[in-house]
Amino acid sequence: MYDHILMFYPKTPLLGKPLLEADILKVNSDALAPLLEWLCLTPKVTTYRVNTLRCSVDAFRKKIEEKLAARYGVKSPRVYCLPNIPEMLCIDPLDSRLTKAHADSKLKEIMVDSSCGAALLRGAHIYAPGVLAMECNTEREELVNVYADLDGKCKRGAVKRYESPHKVFLGTGKVLMQRYQLFNNADKPATGVAVEMQSTVSGVPSLGDLSSEDGLLQNLPSIVCVRVLDPQPGERILDMCAAPGNKTSHIAELIGDGGSVVALDNSASRVRSMLLKLKHYKSITAHVFDSTKALAPEAPSAPFGEFTAPPFPCASFDRILIDAPCSGLGNRPQLSCSIKQAKVLSSYPNIQRRLFEQAVPLLRPGGILVYSTCTVTEDECECIVAWALKKFPELHLTDATPRWGGSGLPLPGFATCKSRLLQRFGPTGANADTVGFFIAKFHKKL
Known part of the structure; x- marks a missing residue:
């Protein structure tokens, strides 16, 4: 593929x-x-995961509904829950009459890069570092057209309107910071919201990020992934590729913050950022460590709580999550052709297999392993599952429930009955209105 x-x-x-x-x-x-x-295309439904250790779902729902009512009045979109995932809240897209589909030629323009543009289409506002260019004499509170620079050729800080066949209109916003605040102090870059989006072409409500300790903006498949893992109170659980920590915190919440959740990531900066978000969870310990070296094969098995840092002895964990590094070809919307080179793409399955080779012996007999990626390629999804089942006869593929995505893709030599146990979020089947994602669940035989 x-x-x-x-x-x-x-x-x-x-x-x-x-x-x-x-x-x-x-x-x-x-x-x-x-x-x-x-x-x-942009996924239309916005999803939040409520931290039920701190806040009730009803209370967070009320907060969202009040924010929507203040912005959109009686035409506010519906906020609702899904069965089997009680901690999640969904927000419908806006009524089409509230979506501005065309640029107003009378307004000045602001340019953002494609990464920032994708976030705007998902409901974000524009933070100061995301502004590439702003026309001169643009005033605070002024409405502007917002465009994304798809080919990356807009000069940062440009004062004139950027003309290019490869810019695309995203919506309109209200300016909160002027040019001198954004571009005149290189030693101390501006922070905070620079442009508050009023409407976008996607139809997703522009609420900014309401994430807090009480609730987190998170994609539906990522929430489903931890539900598939099904962590239980008192268990030892390993999150092998934990940053930015969203799934890690979800695991801790589902076990009532009781038990032990070990989070590993090989980036010191990512772990530092993660620790700020996870500091209120007593069950989580995080380490800067390469999970492809997480196993200490010669070490004797340790009773619960006796291991303090990686590498770990065999059979150390009841459940393991491999949310693997991947090509990211499930992220939506894709605003530019920034696809990785073939050599980089082909490197991911190798990393994913190395993670499996560490995870399987680290999992106790009878334990659960969940493998997930945010991509849509068979090489990183179904092919890895087929390889793992052949490489590790002690693994048994089990149904990835609760099921909100479709079945896996059929592959030569991979039985259809097995592909049906997988969960794939893609352009066809159930819940196609999400990012691309893949989930497989394994049980290690006793």
């Missing part, structure tokens, strides 16, 4: 906006075109 993506993805016209039918025909006429179109 990598070869197909590399062949056609760069030819996709203006990935920053939904592909028209005519554009799709220019790309390819086979099944890849719907995938490319889907990757360009």
